[in-house]
Amino acid sequence: MQKIYREIEKEALWEKQITLARNEYLKVAGSVNTNLYYVVEGSLRIFVISEFEEQIIRFGYKENIITALDSYISEKPSDLYIQAIKKTTLKVIGKKKLNQLIESSSELQKEWNKILEQLIYQQLEREIDLLTSSPLERFKRVFKRSPQLFQEIPNKHIASYLRMSPETLSRIKKH
Numbered sequence: 001m002q003k004i005y006r007e008i009e010k011e012a013l014w015e016k017q018i019t020l021a022r023n024e025y026l027k028v029a030g031s032v033n034t035n036l037y038y039v040v041e042g043s044l045r046i047f048v049i050s051e052f053e054e055q056i057i058r059f060g061y062k063e064n065i066i067t068a069l070d071s072y073i074s075e076k077p078s079d080l081y082i083q084a085i086k087k088t089t090l091k092v093i094g095k096k097k098l099n100q101l102i103e104s105s106s107e108l109q110k111e112w113n114k115i116l117e118q119l120i121y122q123q124l125e126r127e128i129d130l131l132t133s134s135p136l137e138r139f140k141r142v143f144k145r146s147p148q149l150f151q152e153i154p155n156k157h158i159a160s161y162l163r164m165s166p167e168t169l170s171r172i173k174k175h
Helices: 002-011 069-074 095-103 106-132 135-145 155-161 166-174
Strands: 016-020 025-027 035-049 054-061 081-094
Touching: 002 095, 002 106, 016 035, 035 095, 035 155, 054 155, 081 095, 095 106, 106 135, 135 166, 155 166
Parallel strands: none
Antiparallel strands: 016 081, 025 081, 035 054, 035 081
């Protein structure tokens, strides 16, 4: 993402910068959001609400990009929520501007495809983990892949993301 970020900076394409207060929503279920966000500081969570509870799908923190990918791609409403975990500052670029930039260069197109491939791969890897791995194995994989997550995100949210109780996460972390 760094190549694309540098190009957006160079061309001054960020449409605005916004700051969300702790627990403020960037997106709620039923809304359309076709913006891409760069996290300057802070952290957010993407989640859905099932019949019984919230299910965290993804996090974003400093120097990450974040979006409601389903709504971004389809340009239709989605069931996803995006909420600030703590005070968060974001740079915003709309899909149209980003696409114009990406289409202007085969190098940027390749970079964007790599980003999308990584997102798909990460999501598939996570889905397999949730279906086939023990809580300890899920913890180890996420810790190996994203150690910064454990510094940026409260344990209760990490536990939800890993589909385990906060108590189970606490026991695993102790060992």
